[in-house]
Amino acid sequence: MKGLIENRFGLLALVLLALGALYGVAFVSRPAPAAQKPAQQVKVAVESVSMVCPDPGGGRMTAVTPLGGPSGQGGAATVAEMKGAKPLATLDHVGTLWRQDVPVRTRPVTVAGMGAMAAGLEAAQTTQVTSGAQRGLSGVRCVEPGAEAWFVGPGPAAADVTLHLANSDEAPAYVGIMIYAGEGPVLADRGNGMVVKPGEYREVKLRELAPSPLVMAVQVSTSGGRVAAAIRASLGEGKGVDWLPVSAPPSTRVVVPGLPGSAGQRELYVATPGERDTVVQVKAVLKDGSYALKNKESVEVPAGSTTTIDLTTGVGGQPGALVLTSGEPIVAGMRMTGTGDMRDAAFTAGAVPIDLGSVVADGGPGKKSAKGSGKRESRLVLSAPFTAATVRIQLLPQRGTPAEPVEVTLPAARSKEIKLTPPAGAGSGFAVHIVPVAGSGPVYGARVLSEDTPQGVLLTTQPLAPARTWAIVPATVDSPGAVLP
Amino acid sequence: MHSVTAIVVAHDGARWLKETLEAVLRQSRPLDRVAGVDNGSRDGSGRILTEAFGPSSVLSMSRSTGFGEAVHEVVRRLPRASGQEWLWLLHDDCAPDAHALRALLHAADQNPKAAILGPKLRDWLDRRVLLEIGVTVGRSGRRDTGLEPREYDQGQHDGTHGVLDVLSVSTAGMLIRRDVWEELAGLDPRLPLFRDDLDLCWRARVAGHRVLNVTDAVAWHAEAASRRRRRIAASDDHPRRIDRRNALFVVMANLPFWALVRSVFRNITGSLVRTVLFVLAKQPANALDEIAALGSVLGHPGRLFKARKERKKGRKQGYPAVARLFTPPGATWRRLADMIQRYLAGEGPVDSAGRHHAAAASSEDEGDELLTDSGLFQRMSSSPGVWLCVLLLAVTVAAEWSLFAGGLLGGGALVPVTGGASDLWRLYVENHHSAGLGSDTWAPPYVAVLAALSTIFFGKTWLAVSVLLLGCVPLAGLSAYVATRRMITYTPARVWLAATYALLPVATGVVASGRVGTALVFVLIPVYAALATRVVAGSRRAAWGFGLLLAIGTAFAPLVYVVVAILGGLAAVSFGGIRRGVGVSLAIGLGTPIVLLFPWLAEIVREPRRILLESGLADPSLADPRLGADALLMLNPGGPGTPPVWVTAGLVAVALGALLLRRHQTVVAIGWGVTLFGVLLAVVVSRLAEWPGVPLAFAATGLLVATALTAHRITEFRAAGGPRRAGALLIVIVAFATPLAAAGLWIVGGAGGPLRGDLRDPVPPLSAAWSPNGERTLLMRPEGGRLAYTLLSGRAPFIGESDLRAPAADTARVGTAVAGLASGRGGGDVQILAAYGVQFVTVPGPVDVALQRSLDSEPALVRVSLSETGGLWRVAGTVTVPKPPSGGDGWHRTWLWAQAALVALVLVLASPGARTAEQQEDYGDAPAPARPSRRRPKNPEEQVPA
Numbered sequence A: 001m002k003g004l005i006e007n008r009f010g011l012l013a014l015v016l017l018a019l020g021a022l023y024g025v026a027f028v029s030r031p032a033p034a035a036q037k038p039a040q041q042v043k044v045a046v047e048s049v050s051m052v053c054p055d056p057g058g059g060r061m062t063a064v065t066p067l068g069g070p071s072g073q074g075g076a077a078t079v080a081e082m083k084g085a086k087p088l089a090t091l092d093h094v095g096t097l098w099r100q101d102v103p104v105r106t107r108p109v110t111v112a113g114m115g116a117m118a119a120g121l122e123a124a125q126t127t128q129v130t131s132g133a134q135r136g137l138s139g140v141r142c143v144e145p146g147a148e149a150w151f152v153g154p155g156p157a158a159a160d161v162t163l164h165l166a167n168s169d170e171a172p173a174y175v176g177i178m179i180y181a182g183e184g185p186v187l188a189d190r191g192n193g194m195v196v197k198p199g200e201y202r203e204v205k206l207r208e209l210a211p212s213p214l215v216m217a218v219q220v221s222t223s224g225g226r227v228a229a230a231i232r233a234s235l236g237e238g239k240g241v242d243w244l245p246v247s248a249p250p251s252t253r254v255v256v257p258g259l260p261g262s263a264g265q266r267e268l269y270v271a272t273p274g275e276r277d278t279v280v281q282v283k284a285v286l287k288d289g290s291y292a293l294k295n296k297e298s299v300e301v302p303a304g305s306t307t308t309i310d311l312t313t314g315v316g317g318q319p320g321a322l323v324l325t326s327g328e329p330i331v332a333g334m335r336m337t338g339t340g341d342m343r344d345a346a347f348t349a350g351a352v353p354i355d356l357g358s359v360v361a362d363g364g365p366g367k368k369s370a371k372g373s374g375k376r377e378s379r380l381v382l383s384a385p386f387t388a389a390t391v392r393i394q395l396l397p398q399r400g401t402p403a404e405p406v407e408v409t410l411p412a413a414r415s416k417e418i419k420l421t422p423p424a425g426a427g428s429g430f431a432v433h434i435v436p437v438a439g440s441g442p443v444y445g446a447r448v449l450s451e452d453t454p455q456g457v458l459l460t461t462q463p464l465a466p467a468r469t470w471a472i473v474p475a476t477v478d479s480p481g482a483v484l485p
Numbered sequence B: 001m002h003s004v005t006a007i008v009v010a011h012d013g014a015r016w017l018k019e020t021l022e023a024v025l026r027q028s029r030p031l032d033r034v035a036g037v038d039n040g041s042r043d044g045s046g047r048i049l050t051e052a053f054g055p056s057s058v059l060s061m062s063r064s065t066g067f068g069e070a071v072h073e074v075v076r077r078l079p080r081a082s083g084q085e086w087l088w089l090l091h092d093d094c095a096p097d098a099h100a101l102r103a104l105l106h107a108a109d110q111n112p113k114a115a116i117l118g119p120k121l122r123d124w125l126d127r128r129v130l131l132e133i134g135v136t137v138g139r140s141g142r143r144d145t146g147l148e149p150r151e152y153d154q155g156q157h158d159g160t161h162g163v164l165d166v167l168s169v170s171t172a173g174m175l176i177r178r179d180v181w182e183e184l185a186g187l188d189p190r191l192p193l194f195r196d197d198l199d200l201c202w203r204a205r206v207a208g209h210r211v212l213n214v215t216d217a218v219a220w221h222a223e224a225a226s227r228r229r230r231r232i233a234a235s236d237d238h239p240r241r242i243d244r245r246n247a248l249f250v251v252m253a254n255l256p257f258w259a260l261v262r263s264v265f266r267n268i269t270g271s272l273v274r275t276v277l278f279v280l281a282k283q284p285a286n287a288l289d290e291i292a293a294l295g296s297v298l299g300h301p302g303r304l305f306k307a308r309k310e311r312k313k314g315r316k317q318g319y320p321a322v323a324r325l326f327t328p329p330g331a332t333w334r335r336l337a338d339m340i341q342r343y344l345a346g347e348g349p350v351d352s353a354g355r356h357h358a359a360a361a362s363s364e365d366e367g368d369e370l371l372t373d374s375g376l377f378q379r380m381s382s383s384p385g386v387w388l389c390v391l392l393l394a395v396t397v398a399a400e401w402s403l404f405a406g407g408l409l410g411g412g413a414l415v416p417v418t419g420g421a422s423d424l425w426r427l428y429v430e431n432h433h434s435a436g437l438g439s440d441t442w443a444p445p446y447v448a449v450l451a452a453l454s455t456i457f458f459g460k461t462w463l464a465v466s467v468l469l470l471g472c473v474p475l476a477g478l479s480a481y482v483a484t485r486r487m488i489t490y491t492p493a494r495v496w497l498a499a500t501y502a503l504l505p506v507a508t509g510v511v512a513s514g515r516v517g518t519a520l521v522f523v524l525i526p527v528y529a530a531l532a533t534r535v536v537a538g539s540r541r542a543a544w545g546f547g548l549l550l551a552i553g554t555a556f557a558p559l560v561y562v563v564v565a566i567l568g569g570l571a572a573v574s575f576g577g578i579r580r581g582v583g584v585s586l587a588i589g590l591g592t593p594i595v596l597l598f599p600w601l602a603e604i605v606r607e608p609r610r611i612l613l614e615s616g617l618a619d620p621s622l623a624d625p626r627l628g629a630d631a632l633l634m635l636n637p638g639g640p641g642t643p644p645v646w647v648t649a650g651l652v653a654v655a656l657g658a659l660l661l662r663r664h665q666t667v668v669a670i671g672w673g674v675t676l677f678g679v680l681l682a683v684v685v686s687r688l689a690e691w692p693g694v695p696l697a698f699a700a701t702g703l704l705v706a707t708a709l710t711a712h713r714i715t716e717f718r719a720a721g722g723p724r725r726a727g728a729l730l731i732v733i734v735a736f737a738t739p740l741a742a743a744g745l746w747i748v749g750g751a752g753g754p755l756r757g758d759l760r761d762p763v764p765p766l767s768a769a770w771s772p773n774g775e776r777t778l779l780m781r782p783e784g785g786r787l788a789y790t791l792l793s794g795r796a797p798f799i800g801e802s803d804l805r806a807p808a809a810d811t812a813r814v815g816t817a818v819a820g821l822a823s824g825r826g827g828g829d830v831q832i833l834a835a836y837g838v839q840f841v842t843v844p845g846p847v848d849v850a851l852q853r854s855l856d857s858e859p860a861l862v863r864v865s866l867s868e869t870g871g872l873w874r875v876a877g878t879v880t881v882p883k884p885p886s887g888g889d890g891w892h893r894t895w896l897w898a899q900a901a902l903v904a905l906v907l908v909l910a911s912p913g914a915r916t917a918e919q920q921e922d923y924g925d926a927p928a929p930a931r932p933s934r935r936r937p938k939n940p941e942e943q944v945p946a
Helices: A002-006 A008-028 B014-025 B045-053 B067-077 B100-110 B178-183 B196-206 B239-254 B257-280 B284-298 B301-310 B315-323 B331-344 B376-382 B384-399 B421-429 B446-456 B461-470 B472-483 B491-502 B505-512 B516-535 B540-556 B559-575 B582-596 B598-606 B608-612 B629-633 B645-658 B665-687 B693-709 B713-720 B722-749 B765-769 B808-823 B829-835 B849-856 B890-910
Strands: A042-045 A048-053 A060-064 A077-081 A089-091 A098-101 A109-114 A122-129 A136-141 A148-154 A160-166 A173-181 A184-186 A194-196 A201-205 A215-224 A228-236 A240-244 A251-259 A266-271 A278-286 A289-292 A298-301 A306-310 A320-337 A345-349 A358-365 A376-384 A389-397 A406-410 A414-419 A429-436 A444-452 A457-463 A470-473 A475-478 B002-010 B033-039 B058-061 B084-091 B094-096 B114-123 B130-132 B163-165 B174-177 B210-221 B408-410 B756-759 B776-783 B786-792 B838-844 B861-867 B870-875
Touching: A008 B629, A008 B645, A008 B665, A048 A122, A060 A077, A060 A358, A060 A429, A089 A098, A122 A358, A122 A457, A136 A228, A136 A358, A136 A444, A148 A228, A148 A240, A148 A266, A148 A320, A148 A345, A160 A173, A160 A194, A160 A215, A194 A201, A215 A266, A215 A306, A215 B861, A228 A345, A240 A457, A251 A345, A251 A376, A251 A457, A266 A298, A298 A306, A320 A376, A320 A457, A345 A457, A358 A376, A358 A444, A376 A389, A376 A406, A376 A429, A406 A414, A470 B808, A475 B808, B002 B014, B002 B045, B002 B067, B002 B100, B014 B045, B014 B084, B014 B094, B033 B045, B033 B067, B045 B058, B058 B067, B067 B084, B067 B178, B084 B094, B084 B100, B084 B178, B100 B114, B100 B174, B100 B210, B114 B196, B130 B210, B174 B178, B196 B210, B196 B239, B196 B315, B239 B257, B239 B284, B239 B301, B257 B284, B384 B472, B384 B491, B384 B722, B408 B461, B421 B446, B421 B461, B446 B461, B446 B516, B446 B540, B461 B472, B461 B505, B461 B516, B472 B491, B472 B505, B472 B516, B491 B693, B491 B722, B505 B516, B505 B693, B505 B722, B516 B540, B516 B559, B516 B582, B516 B693, B540 B559, B540 B582, B540 B890, B559 B582, B559 B608, B559 B665, B559 B693, B582 B598, B582 B890, B598 B608, B629 B645, B629 B665, B645 B665, B645 B693, B645 B722, B665 B693, B713 B722, B765 B838, B765 B861, B765 B870, B776 B808, B786 B808, B808 B829, B808 B849, B829 B838, B829 B870, B838 B849, B849 B861, B849 B870
Parallel strands: A136 A240, A136 A457, A240 A345, A251 A444, A278 A414, A475 B786, B002 B033, B002 B084, B033 B058, B114 B210, B776 B838
Antiparallel strands: A042 A470, A048 A109, A060 A098, A060 A122, A077 A089, A077 A109, A122 A136, A148 A215, A160 A201, A160 A228, A173 A184, A173 A194, A173 A215, A228 A240, A251 A320, A266 A306, A266 A320, A278 A289, A278 A298, A278 A320, A320 A345, A358 A429, A376 A414, A376 A444, A389 A406, A389 A429, A444 A457, B084 B174, B094 B210, B114 B130, B114 B174, B163 B210, B408 B756, B776 B786, B838 B870, B861 B870
């Protein structure tokens, strides 16, 4: 050893040998590239849900919590008038529809669920007026309060547009309203700084904010607090009335689901709230496939404004959905009318996929409820615009046992219209619970209610919204490094 | 007519006695009588006395007899003579000049009131050096000669008529009238040694006599007893203690009552202050003597009382005459000023001049390399080290330009730096931390180090961290350059070493990933190497310093201790047998960190994985888990901010070349050994998915030192000419390629990485302003599919708070609640968070849409703001922050005090204190020639880095 060290070549050889050994050790022990495991997301039951039905007076209210939620017992849902002393009803049965006619001049109604009754609690209001300026079938999904809501539809110049604002929280809401008309954004001082106190509700005539727009996109946002917002558009006698469904927030790809299979006018509204003009590609997803409409392949939308395009000749009479893509974020909605002398209008809007399922509280009337005279029908229009999907549909009747779920397969880029027949002994109505089977692509859809009357077809649609059954719990990590970008 | 009897008292003084006796017998004014006393000498002093004076004139007394007793004994037996009778007291180590007695008697004739006269005393060895021209005393008992240390006698202090009125003269050469001796009862036998002369003269003054120093008379005095050139038999105590005790005793016995009271207080305070100073000066023996002397005087009040009673007569009346001759009052302050001045000039903090056992400090030649006679600027500008630093600084500024953005510095392992020194100190000493969920764990020790650094930098933590982290490269260069001063004599090699070390991949990686602790360790490693060479040479002071610095490095990166301990163990095996004290020094160096960091280290040992971690945020993305084998061999730790692997190829090539040199084989082998060990450790650390910067820095140090130590051979090659000259040039080019390439790549690529200089305070101003009671802010940031969150108590976190741990149950509950809140499931999550004092929820921008929707959907949260920079939500209703548990942690407090005391002790022992060079082993009779140099002889082992 000593000799080796004292010999310079020996030392060099020794060091090289050691280096080689170290290299070998390091090389052999080098781990294989670790595959990036996606953080596991866990879904948990929603424990608390609250929503506001903006104006149920004179119509019927429905509320339901679907089956298949958490197995836990307990919990209840309360239906109460705002500022009302005692609740209208207390629900504690999962899977059973609550349905009640509400007298006229009822204040907005809050529906709040806790515990087991919260998971998937859904409520809706449907009103039917058979004559007069408000003649028509109109319905809206009761909205949960939020910080932002988008609506797209006819403007105050074309219809009587009323914004319903309600604050069911305990903090005041500071509401701002922004209107994007056909000519660009409408700057109105009165739309800003509106304070809705806790427990307060109010109706705002959009004509007072912006009298001139024929078409519009409305952004209701709060700078503090939350507000439940809904818009009702009344197009005038013989032209129809309905609520505007809440539209998906601006995005570069928007799916407008729920085009009914009945005949009638179809008018698409597209708005871009951004600061750049954009061209929107329109594609229809129908029963037999997905394609661009002839001569209506694209729509140009100037920055900050709303544009319409009549698609009656393209998609009229065919159930389906529209897929809009653009370079800038857009919001979109559609006006559909029924046929007959006195038309009724219905609205749909851009929607988000129902990844974990969707519940429609007002699935349709039961056989017994023959209040009107005409034939009443309820349909589901489901679309799988991108990849194939399978959904399981379950009807939840007012009385009796829930029906067995039915599986429906949607091929990629196809739509399907499913007629909902009330199960036997369902009482006066039923709710629908739609769950995509695991592995399905994004599913969009809407429920379409129609009633044939001698004057014409009454129509209302409700785009499917994700059910508040499950919440995705992100993987969390307590990391002091979160303070660093 | 005078009759003079010379009395020579000898005690183990054969070395000087012969000369003394010759001088006595050769007086130009012959002596009338001579008498000798031998106090039990064992070296033949008695024989010499007998030879000189004849057996009848020599008394033999016991070994423990004091000087005063001996004189008393002679005087008792001395028959009276006619005329004015004088006693001339002489020590065995005091040789009077041939004309001394004549001069003294002449002065006595001129001044009839003079009863005691003394000669001017000069040094025995250096015969021109003035020792005494009379002595006075301060009220604190401090002996004062009124001379500068080592003052040459040029007659500058001589009196106008050859005499000086003084308070006292030494018994060495003291000429005293016999009647006065008898009147005053002579020297006090209670003072066998030291200050007996002062006491006698004081009493003479009080009795109305004059005490004169006759500057025309000269005697040479060896001060053998006080300088400890001979063993003292009259007392077992240390001469310093006897001196101090007698000084106090004499002053207290002779002062009138009120002056005595003042003196007692003054002496108690003075003694305590002096004790502290002695401890600071690392003279524990002196400190002990000081306090023991005071205790001895105050502890025997009976003795003092008796002495005072004896001196009662005329004490008060005579006091003004004595007080006039005391050291003037301002002298104390002047001395203090002198002392500070001298301390700053590098001498001991406590001056010893003026004391009996004064010993001049030997001049040290350490660390004076840069000092020349030229001016400061010239010195600076001609030093390659300064130029190197300036160059490295320029490179650093060019590379780190983007980091000076004006925001907070942070990123990687570094939280955005906020707060000041006081915040860090509070964090370190407080029992309960309010940060995060609240924690009772003790703050890690590196917080104290950073707090101390921040204090130095005017209390600004950001400044300390910026200097340390951003200045890591120039600081490392400077430290490497200075630390190798003793190891490597060839300056270009040192410059190359320092530049290469400073620009190692480890250094740029440290900066880019914001590892403050490792930056400090990186700067310290060359210092470790330099100190280690002195530790293995057995230096105790270096060992203490090494231990302290090692503790600091270990506090930041525990791996440092592991590396050093293993290398130290190997060094102990190699050098333990060669030099005495190496084992102890090594034990001090390696034991100090364990003692100073004990509770924290115990925690670390319980979780061995933490040994590999460094201070700051543990972010796995800062290390490359698949670091290539080639990178490890090229000393490249991987991770952000590291250059390509080939950059260090030049260094490794040159180091391999150094193996081929014929001489210096051992040095190169040891250097390579350190390197291989470091690389091996780096492989292990890297495979455990941690950053191997620290072991690679050690590896590089070994390689660099081994190479630089052999670098002077380049000059030989160059001188050889021909192909060798070309080879030398090639080696130089290859060697310098590494630092140049590293610097170039660093500048081009920029120093940033995860580290950024433009961070904002993570706590939004609104929530900071609305958290008066430390309400917490929940910060959520989705990253990589996960949601990272942290709780902030109304302010940004401080460095070190990330290492605190909250109770596991609380952490789990809050984690679940945060997940639930982020999911938007509703329910009681906000209430759970509010119970922990969470008032705000903030999400830094750009805010994730899903998260924003979840938070917006939560009824218990009210959105305060939402913008590009982030969103802020407030919990509706009032939130009360949970109260910290009352009651302190007694152990923590005790430990903090103990730690502070230990650090102070180690600092005292490590700092270059007084270099008094007391000759502990120089009791003997052998002549004391030149003082042994403290500089150890150079030999090859000492130059080995270990």
